[in-house]
Amino acid sequence: MVQSSPCCQGLLDPTQKINIEDAPRRRRFRRCKSAPLAEYPTAEIEGNHSLARSGSIFGKLHPSFRKVAIFLAVYLGIGTVCFYLVRYQIMGKKTNGFLDAVYFCIVTMTTVGYGDLVPNSVPAKLLACAFVFTGMALVGLILSEAADFLVEKQEILLVKALHVHQKVGPTEILDDIETNKVRYKCIVSLTLLLLLIIVGTIFLATVEKLGIVDAFYCVCSTITTLGYGDKSFSTKGGRIFAIFWILSSTICLARFYLYAAELNTESKQRALVKRVLSQRMTNVDLEAADLDDDGVVGAAEFVIYKLKQMGKISQEDMTLIMEEFEDLDVDQSGTLSASDIVLAQSSQTARGITKLRISESTESTFTMINRI
Amino acid sequence: MVQSSPCCQGLLDPTQKINIEDAPRRRRFRRCKSAPLAEYPTAEIEGNHSLARSGSIFGKLHPSFRKVAIFLAVYLGIGTVCFYLVRYQIMGKKTNGFLDAVYFCIVTMTTVGYGDLVPNSVPAKLLACAFVFTGMALVGLILSEAADFLVEKQEILLVKALHVHQKVGPTEILDDIETNKVRYKCIVSLTLLLLLIIVGTIFLATVEKLGIVDAFYCVCSTITTLGYGDKSFSTKGGRIFAIFWILSSTICLARFYLYAAELNTESKQRALVKRVLSQRMTNVDLEAADLDDDGVVGAAEFVIYKLKQMGKISQEDMTLIMEEFEDLDVDQSGTLSASDIVLAQSSQTARGITKLRISESTESTFTMINRI
Numbered sequence: 001m002v003q004s005s006p007c008c009q010g011l012l013d014p015t016q017k018i019n020i021e022d023a024p025r026r027r028r029f030r031r032c033k034s035a036p037l038a039e040y041p042t043a044e045i046e047g048n049h050s051l052a053r054s055g056s057i058f059g060k061l062h063p064s065f066r067k068v069a070i071f072l073a074v075y076l077g078i079g080t081v082c083f084y085l086v087r088y089q090i091m092g093k094k095t096n097g098f099l100d101a102v103y104f105c106i107v108t109m110t111t112v113g114y115g116d117l118v119p120n121s122v123p124a125k126l127l128a129c130a131f132v133f134t135g136m137a138l139v140g141l142i143l144s145e146a147a148d149f150l151v152e153k154q155e156i157l158l159v160k161a162l163h164v165h166q167k168v169g170p171t172e173i174l175d176d177i178e179t180n181k182v183r184y185k186c187i188v189s190l191t192l193l194l195l196l197i198i199v200g201t202i203f204l205a206t207v208e209k210l211g212i213v214d215a216f217y218c219v220c221s222t223i224t225t226l227g228y229g230d231k232s233f234s235t236k237g238g239r240i241f242a243i244f245w246i247l248s249s250t251i252c253l254a255r256f257y258l259y260a261a262e263l264n265t266e267s268k269q270r271a272l273v274k275r276v277l278s279q280r281m282t283n284v285d286l287e288a289a290d291l292d293d294d295g296v297v298g299a300a301e302f303v304i305y306k307l308k309q310m311g312k313i314s315q316e317d318m319t320l321i322m323e324e325f326e327d328l329d330v331d332q333s334g335t336l337s338a339s340d341i342v343l344a345q346s347s348q349t350a351r352g353i354t355k356l357r358i359s360e361s362t363e364s365t366f367t368m369i370n371r372i
Numbered sequence: 373m374v375q376s377s378p379c380c381q382g383l384l385d386p387t388q389k390i391n392i393e394d395a396p397r398r399r400r401f402r403r404c405k406s407a408p409l410a411e412y413p414t415a416e417i418e419g420n421h422s423l424a425r426s427g428s429i430f431g432k433l434h435p436s437f438r439k440v441a442i443f444l445a446v447y448l449g450i451g452t453v454c455f456y457l458v459r460y461q462i463m464g465k466k467t468n469g470f471l472d473a474v475y476f477c478i479v480t481m482t483t484v485g486y487g488d489l490v491p492n493s494v495p496a497k498l499l500a501c502a503f504v505f506t507g508m509a510l511v512g513l514i515l516s517e518a519a520d521f522l523v524e525k526q527e528i529l530l531v532k533a534l535h536v537h538q539k540v541g542p543t544e545i546l547d548d549i550e551t552n553k554v555r556y557k558c559i560v561s562l563t564l565l566l567l568l569i570i571v572g573t574i575f576l577a578t579v580e581k582l583g584i585v586d587a588f589y590c591v592c593s594t595i596t597t598l599g600y601g602d603k604s605f606s607t608k609g610g611r612i613f614a615i616f617w618i619l620s621s622t623i624c625l626a627r628f629y630l631y632a633a634e635l636n637t638e639s640k641q642r643a644l645v646k647r648v649l650s651q652r653m654t655n656v657d658l659e660a661a662d663l664d665d666d667g668v669v670g671a672a673e674f675v676i677y678k679l680k681q682m683g684k685i686s687q688e689d690m691t692l693i694m695e696e697f698e699d700l701d702v703d704q705s706g707t708l709s710a711s712d713i714v715l716a717q718s719s720q721t722a723r724g725i726t727k728l729r730i731s732e733s734t735e736s737t738f739t740m741i742n743r744i
Contacts, residue, residue: 113485113598113601115599115601118601119589122585125586126589132596136629140629213498214497217491217498217500217501220504221485221501224504225483225485226484226504227483227599228487228500229490229601253508257508261512261516277692277696281708281716282713283710283713286708286710291671291672291675292671297708298663298672298673298706298708299706302708303693304675306696312685317684320645321675321678322675324678325674328674333668334670335668335670336653336661336674337667341658
């Protein structure tokens with residue numbers, strides 16, 4: 001993810017003009033810059049887990065996976081109890097009271113709705129309505145949080161399998177995953193989906209004694225949540241299998257559609273980035289990009305201008321940050337320097353804010369204050 | 373959307389130090405800067421329709437809406453013909469051959485799958501499988517492209533209605549919509565949804581002669597695409613109504629869930645922005661934000677640093693743009709100026725590229741070349 005950017009070398013070019021009055025401060029900055037520039041975002045990501053959008057694979061997704069699992073357990077728990085209590089108001093092919101309640105719950109929450117079990121009284125009907133709305137929201141949550149986590153776990157296995165003939169290390173595998181993230185996710189979910197389709201078809205053909213076409217038709221009707229209901233799981237063993245299989249296969253198919261859409265968006269985005277980058281800079285662009293109006297466009301100004309053209313950031317995003325910058329730039333120099341920080345701190349102290357947050361830099365700031 | 377940013381005034385502060393050698397060039401830049409800085413993104417968005425993420429409400433969404441409408445027409449056309457041809461292999465409550473084919477198509481593509489009509493032969497079953505997979509993809513497309521457009525059209529009506537007692541102009545309404553975009557979309561889709569639920573319930577109660585609870589139960593079972601199938605549209609009139617009502621209500625509910633999720637994400641994102649902005653800048657931050665390593669942090673560098681902390685941009689985004697900057701910075705000064713553009717152009721001419729793109733700035737560039 002983090003590549004050493006060749007631009008840094010250029011910007012650190014010793015031939016570049018150094019303002020005399022900035023020179024000593026600059027040396028001090030250089031000295032304590034132990035990590036190369038391109039690497040600090042990694043530290044930032046590791047430091048602020050919650051802030052990072054794309055953090056480490058396992059560290060970040062675990063809590064949301066746990067949250068989803070708890071929600072699912074609570075939903076199924078309450079659903080099973082409720083539908084078990086109204087089991088005599090549910091009509092259709094029955095096997096075991098408890099099992100049917102769980103099965104009905106799953107068939108309802110995934111919106112498969114075969115109709116092999118249907119509520120037959122006013123309270124049971126309203127209960128089913130309540131459970132389908134909450135179930136849909138829960139499936140959405142599973143789709144957006146947990147499914148991603150499960151696919152990511154398979155990704156490494158897939159890429160390892162693809163690279164089995166070329167001897168590549170774990171670093172190369174991780175790099176490869178990072179570059180082709182969405183494509184691998186597509187492949188993984190499609191593989192899982194085909195596996196689930198095959199398993200489902202074989203199961204329905206052997207346990208539920210359906211013909212191969214009927215079994216496949218029932219599988220398709222289920223994973224798409226169509227659920228015509230002319231073929232469904234009617235045996236005890238079938239329903240136990242269905243509880244796990246329906247939930248995983250419907251989510252897997254939905255996830256596959258989502259990844260395919262993402263792949264499409266990504267390739268469009270890449271084309272846009274390429275087009276924006278290859279656009280010739282004109283004097284009009286130069287002027288528009290010149291944020292601090294000093295007649296030249298610095299690296300950072302150029303980055304912002306191009307990001308705006310790519311649609312990655314909006315004027316709104318910038319306005320808020322620029323306001324904050326204005327506030328921080330106590331000496332109104334148009335730039336932030338160590339002296340602004342000292343000035344900001346002393347004005348805060350003057351305003352009676354004494355509980356200074358202990359940050360990594362507190363010590364060095366104090367050293368500087370003492371020096372002044 | 374575009375507010376005049378107070379920061380610009382600060383950055384245009386006449387007290388700020390001007391480098392003597394930059395002064396003449398700078399005056400020239402000032403002279404031709406007819407529009408205020410904060411407004412250029414509007415011009416940019418209008419100029420590059422395809423580039424803008426959030427362009428004008430109508431200009432941008434029309435083409436995708438047309439695309440979706442064509443896809444839907446083609447899908448329903450082919451579906452109707454196919455299912456009409458296999459109509460004797462479809463079992464269940466029938467009304468009119470043509471009508472049933474369209475109805476079956478809609479019930480299948482939205483994955484409602486009542487089961488009141490089911491395929492009864494191998495070809496019909498496989499046809500249904502093919503149509504449900506493509507139908508799901510199409511519904512996804514409608515959800516992501518056309519639904520947004522329809523809700524946006526209602527938005528203005530809603531906000532006008534909300535402001536009916538306060539006399540506000542169209543500008544204020546558009547501003548209000550822009551600020552609370554997602555919230556209004558949520559309200560609009562919820563209102564539409566409630567309307568569709570009421571209309572559906574009344575229709576089922578009167579035309580299909582269902583009791584009120586049964587009618588409501590059938591409505592819930594339909595809009596969530598559950599479709600148990602114990603209650604469904606069985607009359608001719610009912611099925612004509614169902615064709616339009618099922619498609620719009622299932623999409624409206626899905627859209628509502630999507631907006632609710634977006635609202636949640638947005639409020640999280642706002643909290644993150646607030647936290648990042650209120651974080652005290654330390655010397656460590658200052659150093660990390662100092663992209664061009666000149667010891668001070670300019671406005672643009674500060675914006676980039678904060679955007680990174682917010683997770684809006686990644687190092688990868690930046691690396692590509694910084695490489696492009698390196699290439700453009702022909703004189704290796706660490707900044708782009710008009711002279712870099714001239715140098716880049718002359719080197720391109722030297723390489724034999726003579727077909728210069730005609731851009732807005734070509735004329736002024738030539739004037740400058742002549743001057744040199």
